Amino acid sequence: MNESVVLSGSLSFMPLGDILQLLGATNGTGVLRLINRYAPEPGFIYFMEGNPVNAQNGSVDGLEALYSLFGWLEGSFEFTREAIFADRQITKSRMGIILEGMKRLDDGVTKKIGPVTAAETIAETNRSGGSGTIIKGPLVDYMYVVDEEDFFNGEHIVEEGKHGSWMWVILEGVVDIVKEASPVPVHILRIGDGAFIGSMASFLLQGHIRTATAVAVGNVQLGVLDSQRLAQEYAGMSLEFRIFLSSLDKRLKQLTDQILERHKGKNNVDDILKGKKILIRQEKSDSKQFFMIKQGRAVVVRNTPNGPIVLGHLYKGDYFGEVPFLHLGQEPEGAAVYASESIKIVKIETEGLQREYFHLSTTFKNIVDNMATCISVTSDVVCGACSIKTLPADESTLRQDT
Protein backbone atom coordinates (compact mmCIF):
# COMPACT_ATOMS: atom_id res chain seq x y z
CA MET A 1 0.00 0.00 0.00
CA ASN A 2 1.50 3.27 -1.05
CA GLU A 3 0.33 6.31 0.79
CA SER A 4 2.10 8.87 -1.30
CA VAL A 5 -0.10 8.35 -4.39
CA VAL A 6 -1.29 11.85 -5.07
CA LEU A 7 -2.97 11.44 -8.44
CA SER A 8 -4.46 8.45 -10.18
CA GLY A 9 -6.98 7.73 -12.87
CA SER A 10 -7.78 6.18 -16.21
CA LEU A 11 -5.73 6.73 -19.36
CA SER A 12 -8.75 6.52 -21.60
CA PHE A 13 -10.17 9.55 -19.81
CA MET A 14 -6.92 11.41 -19.37
CA PRO A 15 -4.28 10.56 -21.99
CA LEU A 16 -0.57 10.83 -21.29
CA GLY A 17 -0.31 14.20 -23.06
CA ASP A 18 -2.78 15.71 -20.62
CA ILE A 19 -1.12 14.11 -17.60
CA LEU A 20 2.24 15.56 -18.63
CA GLN A 21 0.70 19.02 -18.92
CA LEU A 22 -1.01 18.71 -15.58
CA LEU A 23 2.11 17.50 -13.77
CA GLY A 24 4.03 20.28 -15.49
CA ALA A 25 1.59 22.90 -14.27
CA THR A 26 1.84 21.60 -10.71
CA ASN A 27 5.64 21.20 -10.73
CA GLY A 28 5.34 17.61 -9.56
CA THR A 29 8.39 15.60 -8.55
CA GLY A 30 7.95 11.84 -8.40
CA VAL A 31 7.12 8.76 -10.39
CA LEU A 32 4.24 8.24 -12.80
CA ARG A 33 3.34 4.58 -13.13
CA LEU A 34 1.23 3.42 -16.06
CA ILE A 35 -0.51 0.08 -16.17
CA ASN A 36 -1.98 -1.42 -19.29
CA ARG A 37 -3.41 -4.88 -19.15
CA TYR A 38 -2.15 -5.48 -22.66
CA ALA A 39 1.45 -4.70 -21.81
CA PRO A 40 3.53 -7.21 -19.88
CA GLU A 41 5.14 -4.64 -17.60
CA PRO A 42 4.11 -1.26 -16.23
CA GLY A 43 5.64 1.88 -17.70
CA PHE A 44 7.41 4.46 -15.57
CA ILE A 45 8.09 8.14 -16.08
CA TYR A 46 10.23 10.06 -13.62
CA PHE A 47 9.53 13.74 -13.03
CA MET A 48 11.57 16.52 -11.49
CA GLU A 49 9.80 19.82 -10.90
CA GLY A 50 7.18 18.99 -13.48
CA ASN A 51 9.61 17.93 -16.19
CA PRO A 52 10.09 14.35 -17.28
CA VAL A 53 13.73 13.33 -16.70
CA ASN A 54 13.60 9.64 -17.51
CA ALA A 55 11.19 6.90 -18.51
CA GLN A 56 11.07 3.16 -18.77
CA ASN A 57 8.93 0.84 -20.84
CA GLY A 58 10.06 -2.75 -20.64
CA SER A 59 13.71 -2.86 -21.65
CA VAL A 60 13.65 0.56 -23.31
CA ASP A 61 14.41 3.71 -21.36
CA GLY A 62 14.87 7.43 -21.89
CA LEU A 63 13.03 9.50 -24.47
CA GLU A 64 12.20 6.53 -26.72
CA ALA A 65 10.42 4.80 -23.84
CA LEU A 66 8.49 7.96 -23.09
CA TYR A 67 7.34 8.28 -26.72
CA SER A 68 6.29 4.64 -26.80
CA LEU A 69 4.08 5.18 -23.75
CA PHE A 70 1.96 7.63 -25.77
CA GLY A 71 0.59 4.53 -27.49
CA TRP A 72 -1.03 3.37 -24.26
CA LEU A 73 -4.53 4.62 -24.85
CA GLU A 74 -6.06 2.41 -22.19
CA GLY A 75 -5.18 1.49 -18.68
CA SER A 76 -4.58 3.35 -15.48
CA PHE A 77 -2.00 5.68 -14.05
CA GLU A 78 -0.85 6.78 -10.64
CA PHE A 79 1.56 9.46 -9.63
CA THR A 80 3.52 9.15 -6.42
CA ARG A 81 5.39 12.04 -4.90
CA GLU A 82 8.90 11.06 -4.05
CA ALA A 83 12.46 12.30 -4.40
CA ILE A 84 14.03 11.33 -7.72
CA PHE A 85 17.67 10.38 -7.91
CA ALA A 86 17.57 9.03 -11.45
CA ASP A 87 19.87 10.43 -14.09
CA ARG A 88 18.48 13.18 -16.19
CA GLN A 89 18.28 11.29 -19.46
CA ILE A 90 15.62 13.49 -20.98
CA THR A 91 16.30 17.17 -21.44
CA LYS A 92 13.79 18.00 -24.15
CA SER A 93 11.14 20.51 -23.13
CA ARG A 94 7.85 19.18 -21.84
CA MET A 95 5.66 20.63 -24.56
CA GLY A 96 8.14 19.47 -27.19
CA ILE A 97 7.82 15.94 -25.88
CA ILE A 98 4.05 16.10 -25.81
CA LEU A 99 3.70 17.44 -29.35
CA GLU A 100 6.34 15.07 -30.72
CA GLY A 101 4.71 12.17 -28.83
CA MET A 102 1.31 12.96 -30.33
CA LYS A 103 2.80 13.41 -33.76
CA ARG A 104 4.52 10.02 -33.61
CA LEU A 105 1.25 8.45 -32.55
CA ASP A 106 -0.60 10.10 -35.44
CA ASP A 107 2.16 9.20 -37.89
CA GLY A 108 1.92 5.58 -36.78
CA VAL A 109 5.54 5.52 -35.57
CA THR A 110 4.34 4.80 -32.05
CA LYS A 111 2.25 1.64 -31.85
CA LYS A 112 -1.11 1.77 -30.15
CA ILE A 113 -1.32 -0.80 -27.37
CA GLY A 114 -4.87 -1.97 -26.88
CA PRO A 115 -7.27 -4.88 -27.27
CA VAL A 116 -6.51 -5.37 -30.97
CA THR A 117 -2.78 -5.75 -30.64
CA ALA A 118 -3.25 -7.95 -27.58
CA ALA A 119 -5.17 -10.48 -29.64
CA GLU A 120 -2.28 -10.55 -32.07
CA THR A 121 0.35 -11.09 -29.41
CA ILE A 122 -1.69 -13.85 -27.85
CA ALA A 123 -1.91 -15.55 -31.19
CA GLU A 124 1.84 -15.07 -31.43
CA THR A 125 2.59 -16.72 -28.09
CA ASN A 126 0.23 -19.55 -28.86
CA ARG A 127 2.02 -20.27 -32.08
CA SER A 128 5.34 -20.41 -30.34
CA GLY A 129 3.81 -22.83 -27.86
CA GLY A 130 4.72 -20.70 -24.88
CA SER A 131 2.57 -19.26 -22.18
CA GLY A 132 4.06 -15.81 -22.29
CA THR A 133 0.81 -13.91 -21.91
CA ILE A 134 0.08 -12.77 -18.42
CA ILE A 135 -3.39 -11.48 -17.67
CA LYS A 136 -3.28 -8.42 -15.50
CA GLY A 137 -5.83 -6.16 -13.96
CA PRO A 138 -5.99 -2.46 -13.17
CA LEU A 139 -4.67 -0.92 -9.97
CA VAL A 140 -5.93 -2.58 -6.83
CA ASP A 141 -8.55 -0.79 -4.78
CA TYR A 142 -7.33 -1.35 -1.24
CA MET A 143 -10.74 -0.56 0.23
CA TYR A 144 -11.67 -4.17 -0.40
CA VAL A 145 -8.45 -5.79 0.76
CA VAL A 146 -8.81 -7.04 4.33
CA ASP A 147 -5.55 -8.93 4.66
CA GLU A 148 -2.34 -9.68 2.82
CA GLU A 149 -0.86 -13.13 2.32
CA ASP A 150 2.47 -14.24 0.94
CA PHE A 151 3.09 -17.40 -1.05
CA PHE A 152 6.44 -18.79 -2.14
CA ASN A 153 7.44 -20.26 -5.47
CA GLY A 154 5.54 -23.46 -6.25
CA GLU A 155 3.11 -23.17 -3.37
CA HIS A 156 -0.52 -23.99 -4.12
CA ILE A 157 -2.82 -21.09 -3.34
CA VAL A 158 -6.01 -23.02 -4.04
CA GLU A 159 -6.41 -26.62 -5.15
CA GLU A 160 -8.89 -27.98 -7.62
CA GLY A 161 -11.68 -29.94 -6.00
CA LYS A 162 -11.20 -28.44 -2.56
CA HIS A 163 -13.81 -26.30 -0.91
CA GLY A 164 -13.36 -22.62 -0.34
CA SER A 165 -14.93 -19.30 -1.10
CA TRP A 166 -12.11 -16.84 -0.56
CA MET A 167 -11.20 -14.52 -3.38
CA TRP A 168 -7.80 -12.92 -3.76
CA VAL A 169 -6.38 -10.16 -5.85
CA ILE A 170 -2.72 -10.41 -6.86
CA LEU A 171 -0.83 -7.48 -5.38
CA GLU A 172 2.52 -8.53 -6.74
CA GLY A 173 3.80 -11.56 -8.61
CA VAL A 174 2.62 -14.16 -11.08
CA VAL A 175 0.29 -17.13 -10.62
CA ASP A 176 -0.29 -20.12 -12.89
CA ILE A 177 -3.78 -21.51 -13.25
CA VAL A 178 -3.69 -25.26 -13.93
CA LYS A 179 -6.19 -28.07 -14.24
CA GLU A 180 -5.43 -31.41 -12.63
CA ALA A 181 -5.07 -34.13 -15.23
CA SER A 182 -3.09 -37.29 -15.62
CA PRO A 183 -0.24 -37.76 -16.23
CA VAL A 184 0.64 -34.05 -15.83
CA PRO A 185 -1.48 -31.06 -14.88
CA VAL A 186 -2.51 -28.92 -17.85
CA HIS A 187 -1.46 -25.31 -17.83
CA ILE A 188 -4.37 -22.99 -18.59
CA LEU A 189 -3.40 -19.39 -17.93
CA ARG A 190 -0.86 -17.19 -16.28
CA ILE A 191 -2.13 -14.20 -14.30
CA GLY A 192 -0.35 -11.27 -12.69
CA ASP A 193 -0.77 -8.02 -10.75
CA GLY A 194 -4.35 -6.88 -10.41
CA ALA A 195 -5.89 -10.18 -11.57
CA PHE A 196 -8.21 -12.19 -9.35
CA ILE A 197 -8.08 -15.73 -7.99
CA GLY A 198 -11.43 -17.33 -7.26
CA SER A 199 -14.55 -17.12 -9.37
CA MET A 200 -17.87 -15.39 -9.27
CA ALA A 201 -19.34 -18.70 -8.17
CA SER A 202 -17.89 -17.99 -4.71
CA PHE A 203 -20.92 -15.80 -4.07
CA LEU A 204 -23.44 -18.31 -5.32
CA LEU A 205 -23.29 -21.00 -2.72
CA GLN A 206 -21.48 -21.72 0.45
CA GLY A 207 -18.70 -24.27 0.29
CA HIS A 208 -17.93 -23.65 -3.32
CA ILE A 209 -15.66 -26.19 -4.97
CA ARG A 210 -12.54 -24.85 -6.66
CA THR A 211 -12.48 -25.54 -10.37
CA ALA A 212 -8.76 -25.14 -10.90
CA THR A 213 -5.48 -25.01 -9.03
CA ALA A 214 -3.52 -21.79 -8.59
CA VAL A 215 0.23 -22.09 -8.18
CA ALA A 216 2.60 -19.28 -7.21
CA VAL A 217 5.35 -18.61 -9.75
CA GLY A 218 8.11 -16.97 -7.76
CA ASN A 219 7.09 -15.16 -4.62
CA VAL A 220 3.58 -13.79 -4.70
CA GLN A 221 1.79 -11.30 -2.53
CA LEU A 222 -1.97 -11.59 -2.46
CA GLY A 223 -4.67 -9.39 -1.02
CA VAL A 224 -7.60 -11.20 0.57
CA LEU A 225 -10.80 -9.58 -0.61
CA ASP A 226 -13.57 -8.56 1.72
CA SER A 227 -15.91 -11.35 0.66
CA GLN A 228 -18.73 -10.24 2.88
CA ARG A 229 -18.76 -6.83 1.28
CA LEU A 230 -18.60 -8.31 -2.21
CA ALA A 231 -21.35 -10.81 -1.41
CA GLN A 232 -23.48 -7.98 -0.10
CA GLU A 233 -22.95 -6.02 -3.27
CA TYR A 234 -23.75 -9.12 -5.29
CA ALA A 235 -26.95 -9.67 -3.31
CA GLY A 236 -28.00 -6.10 -4.06
CA MET A 237 -27.81 -6.57 -7.83
CA SER A 238 -30.81 -7.25 -10.00
CA LEU A 239 -31.61 -10.88 -10.72
CA GLU A 240 -30.98 -10.28 -14.41
CA PHE A 241 -27.46 -8.99 -13.78
CA ARG A 242 -26.66 -11.85 -11.43
CA ILE A 243 -27.76 -14.40 -14.03
CA PHE A 244 -25.67 -12.53 -16.60
CA LEU A 245 -22.60 -12.80 -14.36
CA SER A 246 -23.06 -16.47 -13.63
CA SER A 247 -23.60 -17.08 -17.33
CA LEU A 248 -20.20 -15.49 -17.99
CA ASP A 249 -18.69 -17.54 -15.20
CA LYS A 250 -20.06 -20.73 -16.76
CA ARG A 251 -18.49 -19.75 -20.05
CA LEU A 252 -15.08 -19.38 -18.46
CA LYS A 253 -15.41 -22.71 -16.65
CA GLN A 254 -16.38 -24.46 -19.88
CA LEU A 255 -13.43 -22.94 -21.66
CA THR A 256 -10.97 -24.34 -19.14
CA ASP A 257 -12.68 -27.69 -19.47
CA GLN A 258 -12.36 -27.44 -23.25
CA ILE A 259 -8.60 -27.02 -22.93
CA LEU A 260 -8.52 -30.29 -21.04
CA GLU A 261 -10.64 -31.98 -23.69
CA ARG A 262 -8.30 -30.70 -26.35
CA HIS A 263 -5.35 -32.15 -24.52
CA LYS A 264 -7.07 -35.49 -24.41
CA GLY A 265 -7.45 -35.11 -28.14
CA LYS A 266 -11.23 -35.23 -28.01
CA ASN A 267 -13.04 -33.53 -30.77
CA ASN A 268 -16.65 -34.15 -31.48
CA VAL A 269 -17.51 -30.86 -33.06
CA ASP A 270 -19.35 -32.41 -36.01
CA ASP A 271 -21.58 -34.42 -33.66
CA ILE A 272 -22.36 -31.29 -31.71
CA LEU A 273 -23.14 -29.20 -34.76
CA LYS A 274 -25.33 -31.90 -36.31
CA GLY A 275 -28.90 -30.69 -36.72
CA LYS A 276 -28.08 -27.22 -35.43
CA LYS A 277 -28.91 -24.02 -37.23
CA ILE A 278 -26.84 -20.88 -37.20
CA LEU A 279 -28.06 -18.02 -35.02
CA ILE A 280 -25.15 -15.60 -35.12
CA ARG A 281 -22.47 -15.65 -37.76
CA GLN A 282 -18.86 -15.05 -36.89
CA GLU A 283 -18.34 -11.61 -38.37
CA LYS A 284 -18.01 -7.98 -37.54
CA SER A 285 -21.52 -6.68 -37.15
CA ASP A 286 -23.05 -3.41 -36.12
CA SER A 287 -26.24 -4.88 -34.79
CA LYS A 288 -25.86 -4.84 -31.05
CA GLN A 289 -28.16 -7.70 -30.27
CA PHE A 290 -28.29 -9.55 -27.05
CA PHE A 291 -30.43 -12.58 -26.20
CA MET A 292 -31.39 -14.96 -23.44
CA ILE A 293 -32.26 -18.61 -24.01
CA LYS A 294 -35.77 -19.48 -22.83
CA GLN A 295 -35.73 -23.05 -23.95
CA GLY A 296 -33.42 -25.41 -25.80
CA ARG A 297 -29.66 -25.21 -26.12
CA ALA A 298 -27.01 -23.53 -28.20
CA VAL A 299 -23.31 -23.88 -28.77
CA VAL A 300 -20.60 -21.24 -29.22
CA VAL A 301 -18.14 -22.18 -31.95
CA ARG A 302 -15.10 -20.39 -33.28
CA ASN A 303 -14.13 -20.98 -36.87
CA THR A 304 -10.39 -21.30 -37.17
CA PRO A 305 -8.10 -22.30 -40.02
CA ASN A 306 -8.05 -25.74 -38.38
CA GLY A 307 -11.81 -26.00 -38.50
CA PRO A 308 -14.57 -25.10 -36.06
CA ILE A 309 -13.77 -25.33 -32.36
CA VAL A 310 -16.35 -25.52 -29.62
CA LEU A 311 -15.92 -22.82 -26.99
CA GLY A 312 -18.90 -23.65 -24.82
CA HIS A 313 -22.50 -24.76 -24.51
CA LEU A 314 -25.39 -22.53 -23.59
CA TYR A 315 -28.53 -23.65 -21.83
CA LYS A 316 -31.76 -22.16 -20.55
CA GLY A 317 -31.08 -18.86 -18.76
CA ASP A 318 -27.77 -18.25 -20.51
CA TYR A 319 -27.07 -15.06 -22.36
CA PHE A 320 -25.44 -14.61 -25.74
CA GLY A 321 -24.80 -11.90 -28.32
CA GLU A 322 -22.88 -8.68 -28.28
CA VAL A 323 -22.09 -7.27 -24.84
CA PRO A 324 -21.39 -3.59 -25.53
CA PHE A 325 -19.45 -2.90 -22.31
CA LEU A 326 -17.24 -5.99 -22.13
CA HIS A 327 -14.73 -7.45 -24.54
CA LEU A 328 -15.28 -11.20 -24.47
CA GLY A 329 -13.65 -12.03 -27.77
CA GLN A 330 -16.44 -14.46 -28.63
CA GLU A 331 -19.62 -13.90 -30.65
CA PRO A 332 -20.20 -12.09 -32.90
CA GLU A 333 -16.64 -11.14 -33.87
CA GLY A 334 -14.73 -14.10 -32.51
CA ALA A 335 -17.26 -16.90 -32.68
CA ALA A 336 -20.56 -18.09 -34.12
CA VAL A 337 -23.58 -19.39 -32.24
CA TYR A 338 -25.48 -22.49 -33.37
CA ALA A 339 -28.73 -23.61 -31.81
CA SER A 340 -30.95 -26.66 -31.62
CA GLU A 341 -34.15 -26.62 -33.66
CA SER A 342 -36.30 -26.33 -30.57
CA ILE A 343 -34.63 -23.18 -29.27
CA LYS A 344 -36.64 -20.25 -27.96
CA ILE A 345 -34.88 -17.00 -27.29
CA VAL A 346 -35.85 -13.54 -26.09
CA LYS A 347 -34.15 -10.31 -26.97
CA ILE A 348 -32.62 -8.47 -24.00
CA GLU A 349 -32.07 -4.73 -23.78
CA THR A 350 -28.49 -4.18 -22.71
CA GLU A 351 -29.07 -0.67 -21.32
CA GLY A 352 -30.16 -1.96 -17.94
CA LEU A 353 -27.20 -4.32 -17.64
CA GLN A 354 -24.84 -1.62 -18.78
CA ARG A 355 -26.17 0.86 -16.26
CA GLU A 356 -25.75 -1.68 -13.51
CA TYR A 357 -22.24 -2.48 -14.71
CA PHE A 358 -21.23 1.17 -14.51
CA HIS A 359 -22.59 1.42 -11.00
CA LEU A 360 -20.52 -1.47 -9.68
CA SER A 361 -17.86 -0.78 -7.09
CA THR A 362 -14.34 -0.51 -8.52
CA THR A 363 -13.33 -3.91 -7.23
CA PHE A 364 -16.41 -5.70 -8.49
CA LYS A 365 -16.06 -4.03 -11.85
CA ASN A 366 -12.42 -5.14 -11.95
CA ILE A 367 -13.50 -8.70 -11.18
CA VAL A 368 -16.02 -8.62 -14.04
CA ASP A 369 -13.46 -7.05 -16.42
CA ASN A 370 -10.90 -9.64 -15.37
CA MET A 371 -13.39 -12.41 -16.06
CA ALA A 372 -14.06 -10.97 -19.53
CA THR A 373 -10.33 -10.78 -20.28
CA CYS A 374 -9.88 -14.36 -19.09
CA ILE A 375 -12.74 -15.50 -21.34
CA SER A 376 -11.19 -13.71 -24.30
CA VAL A 377 -7.70 -15.08 -23.68
CA THR A 378 -8.83 -18.59 -22.76
CA SER A 379 -10.87 -18.76 -25.98
CA ASP A 380 -7.65 -18.11 -27.84
CA VAL A 381 -5.83 -20.69 -25.75
CA VAL A 382 -8.51 -23.29 -26.52
CA CYS A 383 -8.08 -22.66 -30.22
CA GLY A 384 -4.30 -22.54 -29.91
CA ALA A 385 -4.23 -25.82 -27.99
CA CYS A 386 -5.91 -27.47 -30.93
CA SER A 387 -2.83 -28.22 -32.95
CA ILE A 388 -4.32 -31.37 -34.40
CA LYS A 389 -6.04 -30.67 -37.65
CA THR A 390 -9.59 -31.58 -36.98
CA LEU A 391 -12.05 -30.69 -39.65
CA PRO A 392 -11.75 -29.05 -43.01
CA ALA A 393 -13.89 -25.95 -42.97
CA ASP A 394 -15.87 -26.86 -46.05
CA GLU A 395 -19.33 -25.96 -44.87
CA SER A 396 -20.56 -23.05 -46.86
CA THR A 397 -22.40 -21.62 -43.89
CA LEU A 398 -19.17 -21.03 -42.00
CA ARG A 399 -17.58 -17.68 -42.46
CA GLN A 400 -14.01 -17.00 -41.64
CA ASP A 401 -13.27 -13.50 -40.51
CA THR A 402 -10.47 -13.70 -38.03
Place this chain on the structure above:
Amino acid sequence: MAIFNLKKKEIECKVVFYGPGRCGKTTNLEYIFKSYKKQITGEMVSINTEGDRTLFFDFLPMGLGKIKGCDVRVQLYTVPGQVKYSSTRKLVLRGVDGIVFVADSLEVRREKNMLSLKDLQANLKEYGKSIFKVPLILQYNKRDLADEGIPLMSTEQMEKDLNRQLKVPSFAASAVKGAGVGVTLKACLMETLKSLQREFKWAE
Protein backbone atom coordinates in the same frame (compact mmCIF):
# COMPACT_ATOMS: atom_id res chain seq x y z
CA MET B 1 -10.70 26.51 -20.28
CA ALA B 2 -8.01 28.70 -18.83
CA ILE B 3 -6.00 27.03 -16.10
CA PHE B 4 -5.58 28.80 -12.78
CA ASN B 5 -2.25 27.93 -11.31
CA LEU B 6 -2.58 28.97 -7.71
CA LYS B 7 0.97 27.93 -6.88
CA LYS B 8 2.47 30.28 -9.43
CA LYS B 9 -0.34 32.85 -9.22
CA GLU B 10 -0.87 32.57 -12.92
CA ILE B 11 -3.73 32.24 -15.30
CA GLU B 12 -2.72 30.17 -18.26
CA CYS B 13 -4.71 30.44 -21.43
CA LYS B 14 -4.41 28.89 -24.82
CA VAL B 15 -4.44 30.69 -28.16
CA VAL B 16 -4.36 28.64 -31.33
CA PHE B 17 -3.47 29.72 -34.86
CA TYR B 18 -5.61 27.81 -37.31
CA GLY B 19 -5.81 27.88 -41.08
CA PRO B 20 -5.21 25.97 -44.31
CA GLY B 21 -1.76 24.52 -44.99
CA ARG B 22 0.93 27.04 -46.03
CA CYS B 23 -1.23 30.02 -45.11
CA GLY B 24 1.38 31.48 -42.79
CA LYS B 25 0.39 30.30 -39.30
CA THR B 26 3.96 29.33 -38.60
CA THR B 27 5.30 32.57 -40.04
CA ASN B 28 2.97 34.47 -37.72
CA LEU B 29 4.25 32.62 -34.69
CA GLU B 30 7.87 32.92 -35.76
CA TYR B 31 7.47 36.65 -36.14
CA ILE B 32 5.90 36.92 -32.71
CA PHE B 33 8.68 34.82 -31.23
CA LYS B 34 11.34 37.04 -32.80
CA SER B 35 9.88 40.42 -32.07
CA TYR B 36 8.53 39.85 -28.57
CA LYS B 37 11.56 37.97 -27.24
CA LYS B 38 11.44 39.70 -23.87
CA GLN B 39 7.95 38.46 -23.19
CA ILE B 40 8.68 34.90 -24.07
CA THR B 41 9.62 32.39 -21.44
CA GLY B 42 11.32 29.26 -22.61
CA GLU B 43 12.11 28.04 -26.06
CA MET B 44 10.03 27.59 -29.14
CA VAL B 45 9.00 24.00 -29.76
CA SER B 46 8.85 23.09 -33.41
CA ILE B 47 7.65 19.72 -34.64
CA ASN B 48 7.87 18.80 -38.29
CA THR B 49 4.50 17.49 -39.23
CA GLU B 50 3.72 16.52 -42.77
CA GLY B 51 3.01 19.55 -44.95
CA ASP B 52 3.36 22.01 -42.10
CA ARG B 53 5.15 22.61 -38.87
CA THR B 54 3.53 22.57 -35.47
CA LEU B 55 4.83 25.32 -33.23
CA PHE B 56 4.42 26.07 -29.58
CA PHE B 57 5.74 28.61 -27.09
CA ASP B 58 4.77 30.46 -23.96
CA PHE B 59 4.06 34.16 -24.13
CA LEU B 60 3.63 36.73 -21.37
CA PRO B 61 1.64 39.56 -22.82
CA MET B 62 2.62 43.00 -21.51
CA GLY B 63 0.15 45.70 -20.70
CA LEU B 64 -2.70 43.36 -19.98
CA GLY B 65 -2.05 43.78 -16.28
CA LYS B 66 -2.97 41.29 -13.63
CA ILE B 67 -6.29 39.67 -13.14
CA LYS B 68 -7.25 39.20 -9.51
CA GLY B 69 -3.56 39.38 -8.65
CA CYS B 70 -2.58 36.70 -11.14
CA ASP B 71 -0.27 37.10 -14.10
CA VAL B 72 -1.63 36.05 -17.45
CA ARG B 73 0.44 33.61 -19.44
CA VAL B 74 -0.54 32.64 -22.96
CA GLN B 75 0.37 29.43 -24.71
CA LEU B 76 0.55 29.97 -28.44
CA TYR B 77 0.08 26.99 -30.76
CA THR B 78 -0.31 26.19 -34.40
CA VAL B 79 -2.32 23.15 -35.43
CA PRO B 80 -1.30 20.64 -38.09
CA GLY B 81 -3.99 20.64 -40.74
CA GLN B 82 -3.73 17.05 -42.04
CA VAL B 83 -6.60 14.80 -41.12
CA LYS B 84 -4.33 12.12 -39.72
CA TYR B 85 -2.98 14.37 -36.95
CA SER B 86 -6.15 13.99 -34.96
CA SER B 87 -4.44 13.28 -31.61
CA THR B 88 -2.31 16.39 -31.92
CA ARG B 89 -5.26 18.49 -33.00
CA LYS B 90 -7.33 17.20 -30.13
CA LEU B 91 -4.60 17.98 -27.61
CA VAL B 92 -4.13 21.48 -28.98
CA LEU B 93 -7.76 22.40 -29.47
CA ARG B 94 -9.06 20.96 -26.23
CA GLY B 95 -9.63 23.81 -23.83
CA VAL B 96 -8.72 26.48 -26.37
CA ASP B 97 -9.45 30.02 -25.17
CA GLY B 98 -8.91 32.03 -28.33
CA ILE B 99 -8.35 31.35 -32.02
CA VAL B 100 -6.71 33.25 -34.84
CA PHE B 101 -7.86 31.98 -38.20
CA VAL B 102 -5.20 32.78 -40.77
CA ALA B 103 -6.65 32.94 -44.28
CA ASP B 104 -4.56 32.91 -47.44
CA SER B 105 -5.20 35.90 -49.69
CA LEU B 106 -4.11 34.12 -52.87
CA GLU B 107 -7.00 33.78 -55.27
CA VAL B 108 -6.20 30.12 -55.86
CA ARG B 109 -6.58 29.37 -52.16
CA ARG B 110 -10.10 30.69 -51.89
CA GLU B 111 -11.73 27.31 -51.55
CA LYS B 112 -9.01 26.02 -49.21
CA ASN B 113 -9.79 28.86 -46.79
CA MET B 114 -13.46 28.07 -46.70
CA LEU B 115 -12.87 24.35 -46.25
CA SER B 116 -10.44 24.96 -43.42
CA LEU B 117 -12.88 27.27 -41.63
CA LYS B 118 -15.58 24.61 -41.95
CA ASP B 119 -13.10 22.09 -40.61
CA LEU B 120 -12.40 24.34 -37.63
CA GLN B 121 -16.09 24.56 -36.93
CA ALA B 122 -16.43 20.77 -37.05
CA ASN B 123 -13.40 20.25 -34.83
CA LEU B 124 -14.60 22.73 -32.24
CA LYS B 125 -17.99 21.12 -32.22
CA GLU B 126 -16.35 17.82 -31.42
CA TYR B 127 -14.90 19.37 -28.29
CA GLY B 128 -18.21 20.94 -27.39
CA LYS B 129 -17.51 24.46 -28.58
CA SER B 130 -19.31 26.71 -31.02
CA ILE B 131 -17.36 28.72 -33.57
CA PHE B 132 -19.80 31.56 -32.93
CA LYS B 133 -18.98 31.69 -29.24
CA VAL B 134 -15.26 31.07 -29.05
CA PRO B 135 -13.13 34.26 -29.24
CA LEU B 136 -12.06 34.34 -32.89
CA ILE B 137 -10.07 36.74 -35.05
CA LEU B 138 -9.62 36.51 -38.81
CA GLN B 139 -6.38 37.45 -40.47
CA TYR B 140 -6.10 37.93 -44.22
CA ASN B 141 -2.48 37.08 -44.77
CA LYS B 142 0.03 37.58 -47.61
CA ARG B 143 -1.26 41.03 -48.64
CA ASP B 144 2.30 41.93 -49.64
CA LEU B 145 2.18 39.52 -52.58
CA ALA B 146 0.01 42.01 -54.48
CA ASP B 147 3.19 44.03 -55.07
CA GLU B 148 4.66 41.10 -56.92
CA GLY B 149 1.71 40.93 -59.25
CA ILE B 150 0.26 37.72 -57.84
CA PRO B 151 -3.55 37.74 -58.05
CA LEU B 152 -5.07 38.21 -54.60
CA MET B 153 -8.62 38.36 -53.42
CA SER B 154 -9.79 41.74 -52.16
CA THR B 155 -10.31 41.95 -48.41
CA GLU B 156 -13.95 42.75 -49.14
CA GLN B 157 -14.36 39.50 -50.98
CA MET B 158 -12.63 37.54 -48.22
CA GLU B 159 -14.82 39.28 -45.70
CA LYS B 160 -17.83 38.11 -47.67
CA ASP B 161 -16.48 34.58 -48.06
CA LEU B 162 -15.44 33.96 -44.51
CA ASN B 163 -16.85 36.57 -42.17
CA ARG B 164 -20.37 37.08 -43.38
CA GLN B 165 -21.92 35.01 -40.62
CA LEU B 166 -19.16 35.13 -38.03
CA LYS B 167 -18.84 38.93 -37.92
CA VAL B 168 -15.62 38.82 -35.93
CA PRO B 169 -12.76 41.37 -36.03
CA SER B 170 -10.51 40.88 -39.06
CA PHE B 171 -7.12 42.21 -40.06
CA ALA B 172 -5.05 42.35 -43.21
CA ALA B 173 -1.52 41.16 -42.65
CA SER B 174 1.78 40.21 -44.13
CA ALA B 175 3.34 37.80 -41.72
CA VAL B 176 6.69 37.62 -43.55
CA LYS B 177 7.15 41.35 -43.07
CA GLY B 178 5.43 41.40 -39.71
CA ALA B 179 2.71 43.80 -40.77
CA GLY B 180 -0.57 43.15 -39.02
CA VAL B 181 0.79 40.31 -36.88
CA GLY B 182 0.93 42.34 -33.68
CA VAL B 183 -2.55 43.80 -34.02
CA THR B 184 -4.04 40.39 -34.79
CA LEU B 185 -2.49 38.88 -31.69
CA LYS B 186 -3.44 41.83 -29.53
CA ALA B 187 -7.03 41.74 -30.72
CA CYS B 188 -7.19 38.03 -30.08
CA LEU B 189 -5.82 38.40 -26.56
CA MET B 190 -8.30 41.17 -25.82
CA GLU B 191 -11.19 39.05 -27.04
CA THR B 192 -9.92 36.07 -25.10
CA LEU B 193 -9.61 37.96 -21.84
CA LYS B 194 -12.96 39.63 -22.33
CA SER B 195 -14.54 36.25 -22.83
CA LEU B 196 -12.79 34.83 -19.75
CA GLN B 197 -13.99 37.81 -17.76
CA ARG B 198 -17.52 37.23 -18.91
CA GLU B 199 -17.24 33.56 -18.10
CA PHE B 200 -15.98 34.11 -14.58
CA LYS B 201 -17.65 37.43 -13.95
CA TRP B 202 -14.37 39.05 -13.00
CA ALA B 203 -15.58 42.37 -14.23
CA GLU B 204 -18.06 42.81 -11.41
